[in-house]
Amino acid sequence: MKIREINAMRGPNYWSVRRHKLIVMVLDLEEMEALPSNKIDGFYDRLKDMFPSMYEHRCSVGEPGGFFQRVEEGTWMGHIIEHIALEIQTLAGMDVGFGRTRGYGEEGVYNVVFAYMEESVGRYAAEVSVKICEALIAGEAYDMTDDIQKMRELREDSRLGPSTGSIVEEAESRGIPWIRLNKYSLCQLGYGANQKRIQATVTSETSSIGVELACDKEDTKYLLEQAEVEVPKGDIIRRESSLEEACRYVKFPLVIKPIDGNHGRGITVNIQNYDEALEAFRHAKESSRSGAIIVEKYIKGDDYRLLVINNKLVAAAKRTPAHVIGNGKSTIQELIDEVNKDPRRGYGHENVLTQITVNELTQTIIKDAGYTLESVIPKDEMLLLKDTANLSTGGTAEDVTDIVHPANISMAERISKIIDLDICGIDIATTDISKPLSETGGAVLEVNAGPGFRMHLAPTKGLPRNVAGHVIDKLFPKGDTGRIPIVAITGTNGKTTTTRLIAHMAKMNGYRVGYTTSDGVYIQNRLLMTGDCTGPASAEFVLKDPTVNFAVLESARGGLLRAGLGFKKCDIGIVTNVAADHLGLKGIHTIEQLAKVKGVIPETVLPNGYAILNADDDLVYDMRRTVNCNVALFSMDENNPRIKALQRIGGITAVYENGYVTICRGEWKMRIMKAEDIPLTYGGKARFMIQNVLPAILTANIQGFSIEDMKAALETFIPSASQTPGRLNLFKFENFTILLDYAHNPAGMLALKNFTDELDATVKVGIIAGVGDRRDEDTNQVGSIAAEMFDEIIIRQDKRLRGRTEEELIKLLNDGIKMKDPNKKTTIIPSEKEAITYAVKNAVKGSLIILCSDVIPDALALVQRFKEQETRGELMSAD
Secondary structure, three states: OEEEEEEEEEOOOOOOOOOOEEEEEEEEOHHHHHOOHHHOOOHHHHHHHHOHHHHHOOHHHOOOOHHHHHHHHOOOHHHHHHHHHHHHHHHOOOOOOOEEEEEOOOOOEEEEEEEOOOHHHHHHHHHHHHHHHHHHHHOOOOOOHHHHHHHHHHHHHHOOOHHHHHHHHHHHHOOOOEEEOOOOOEEEEOOHHHOEEEEOOEEOOOOHHHHHHHHOHHHHHHHHHHOOOOOOOEEEEOOHHHHHHHHHHHOOOEEEEEOOOOOOOOOEEEEOOHHHHHHHHHHHHHHOOOOOEEEEEOOOOEEEEEEEEOOEEEEEEEEEOOEEEOOOOOEHHHHHHHHHOOOOEEOOOOOOEEOOOOOHHHHHHHHHOOOOOOOEOOOOOEEEOOOOOOHHHOOEEEEOHHHOOHHHHHHHHHHHHHHOOOEEEEEEEEOOOOOOHHHHOOEEEEEEEOOOOHHHHOOOEOOOOOHHHHHHHHHOHHHOOOOOOEEEEEOOOOHHHHHHHHHHHHHHOOOOEEEEOOOEEEEOOEEEEEOOOOOHHHHHHHHHOOOOOEEEEEOOHHHHHHOOOOOOOEEEEEEOOOOOOOOOEOOEOOHHHHHHHHOHHHHOEEEEEEEEEEOOOHHHHHHHHHOOOEEEEEEOOOOOHHHHHHHHOOOEEEEEEOOEEEEEEOOEEEEEEEHHHOHHHOOOOOHHHHHHHHHHHHHHHHOOOOHHHHHHHHHHOOOOOOOOOOOOEEEEOOOEEEEEEOOOOHHHHHHHHHHHOOOOOOOEEEEEOOOOOOOHHHHHHHHHHHHHHOOEEEEOOOOOOOOOOHHHHHHHHHHHHHHHOOOOEEEEOOOHHHHHHHHHHOOOOOEEEEEEOOOHHHHHHHHHHHHHHHHOOOOOOOO
C-alpha cells in the first residue's frame, strides 16, 4: 500500500461543513485492492487481539461490535486503516470518532478521512495506521507503545494550553471566531479591525506596566507594602555573601525564590537552617534572569490562589503540592504509582490532573524527610513530593470561592488595581481563607500576570468555575462577536470580477476592504500578495489584518479540497455558476461532485445571512436545499419560474429585465441602472459581465447600500488592467485591438465567444493555450470553441504545464480545432511572449487579437510595453 498524499482540513470542507479538523489521506491499496479482510488468514483475530477496545466502533452496522462484524464479513484495507487511525488517537488520550472512506475515482485508490484534535498527531496517525495494518496483514508483531507516547508528546507540543484553550472554547460558544497566530499561545479573537488578542491569560488590554510590575517581585512587594497589604518580611540579595545577613534579618523559616521567576521555578519553601538556605539560593540563581533573589519569611498555612478578572474576584482555590499519604504497608514509590492510577491524572495537560513524576527535586525532598523511594511511611502521614503547589507538577486544587472572607475579596480586588492588571492571580498563605489575613497572620506572597486557569476550570474538589467566561465578558461586552462582514464568492467563472466589484462597492461606502482573488490579496486596493490567493491562507491573511473592517473572499475549489475554508462562517455566500472545470483532479470526477465542493460556501453562511445563488444554473439552485440561512436568487431572465416563486413569498432577487439590472424585494422592482451604461458590460455586449453584476448588487442591497451608492460604484468600476486585470481588458492600438481575458475553460470560452461575436473586426486572431490539469475532452472542447470564434489561431503554451508535456497539450488543442474546422489557419508558437509578439507584428488593419492568458501580469506587461512603443512610434505591424 502507498500513501499518495496527506492533507489536513482546518475549516469547513468537502467532507464535512461541521467537522473542521479532518485528515484526508489518499491511499493506493495496490495489490491489497484484491484482498479484503476476509481473504487474509488470521487477520480478523489479530486485529481483535491488538485492538479489543475497537468493539465500541459501531460502524455502519450501528451497534457495538459493528466494525468487527464488517471485518469478519470482509471489508477493504482503507476502511480498516480509517478505524485504526481513530483508535490509536483515542488510546493516546484524544477521543475522536468521525471517519469515512470513499473511492478516489481510480481503481484501488481511496480517500481515507478521519478526525483529529491536533494536526501533527493526525498526520502521524495516518502514517502509523498504514504501518500497523501492514503488520497485521503480514502477521508480524507490532508494539504501539512508542507510537502512543509519540502522539502524546506531539499533542503537548502543539496544543493550546488549558488556560488559552478555555478562552478559545468560550469564544467559540459565543460565536466569536478565532485564529492561532503562532505555534504557542498567541491567539486572535474576532476578525480584522474588531479583533482582540490573548497570549495564555494575558490580553491585548492587559497593562504592560502591570505585567512588568508583576514580574518584578521587588517592586510588587514595595507597592503592596505602601498600600498596607500584608506581605512577608523579606530582603533582596544578589550575592551569596549577602545570604547570611539576610537570614539573620528575616529569621527562619524562610522562602527563597528568584525575583523574576514564574510557574514555581527556582522556589524553595520552609527553609530551616543556613545550609538549606545556601542550597536554595543556588537553586534560585539558576532560574533568575536578573540575578536578584528574594529571601523572605515563610508564612505557615495553606497555599491559596485568588483569581481576579476585570477587578472582580471570580475564583479561589486551595492548592496542595503533589503528595502521598502513608498506609503503613506500601513504599513511597508504590504510593506514587497508586496515585498516578487515578483516571483524572494524565500526561501533561491531557486530563484534569497531571501525573506525579519523580525527579531530582522529588528525591531531594524525600531524602530530607529521612526516607527513600523504597521506604514505608506510617499510616496517615502526608509526605510532600514537590516544593510548590503547581498542578503541572502533580499538585491538586480545591475550589474555595464561596468561603473567601469579604475582607480578603476586597483586598484581592484592590491589589488588581494597585498592580494594574485586568487578569491576575494572587498567591496567599493563610491558615484559614474564611478569615481576614490580619487575623490569621497570613500574607500575600505573589501577584501573577497571566495566571493559569486549570485549577479553577477543573478543581480536584469543589465547584468548577467558568473563569474564561469573565475574560470574554471583558473583551467582548454585550454580546459583541468581534466579527466583520464577510462576503465569500465561489463558482467556475466570474468569481474574480464579482469579488473586485463588491470590494469596490464596499470601499465606496467607506469600508476599509480586504479582498482575495486569483491574482493576489489586496488591502484597501494595495496588492500585498501576488499569485493565486483563493485558498484558506489568503483568507486568513485578510481576516488577521487589523485595518480591515470588510472582507470579500474569492474561494476556489483547490483550497477547499486542500485544507478547507480559512473561515468558519460568512455573512453572504455567492455561487456564480458550476461548469465542467478541473474535473479528474483531487478525486473530483463529476460536475455533481464539483457542485458539492462549491456548495460548502453557502452552507457556511450565518443563519441571519444570505446565500446568493444563480437561479439559471440547476446545480447552483439546488444548493438552497442544504443551507441554513436566507436565500436570494439572481437570473438573466425576470420570468424564470424560480425567481417568480421567491418573489411571491417576499424574497430578494436580482434580474436583468428590459435592459436594466434590477433588484426586487418581493415583486417590487428597484431598477439600479441600464446595463449598457455600466462600463463593465461594454455597452451591454458582455452578457456574462451583466450576470456578474447581479450578485454584486444583491450583496450591496443586503448590506444596506443605497441605490445611489450602487450606481456610483458601477459607473466608476472600469474594466481595465488596474481594476479588472485579465478580465476583458481592451487595448486599442492605431491599426488593431488587443482583448486580454482569463478564459481558460469551455464555459469561459463560450462566454467570451458570445461577447466577441458582438465585436466588429476585419480578422479575429485567437491566442490560446491548453491547461495541464484538465481532462482531454475539456482541452479538445476549448480548441473546438476557438475554431468557431477565430479566423486564425495561435497555439501557445502555459508556463505551468501541471503534469503534461507541451506536445500533449498542443496536440489536444489542435485535435479540437480540426474536429470543428480541419482547414482553420493555425500557428504553433509555444512561448507566450513570442506568440503575442508574432500576433502584433503580423496584425492587419482592423484586426482583433484575443489573448487568453492565465499568467496575467506577464501578458499585461508585454501588451502595455507594445502600447508604449506605439506612442513613441517604434511599433511596426503588417500594415
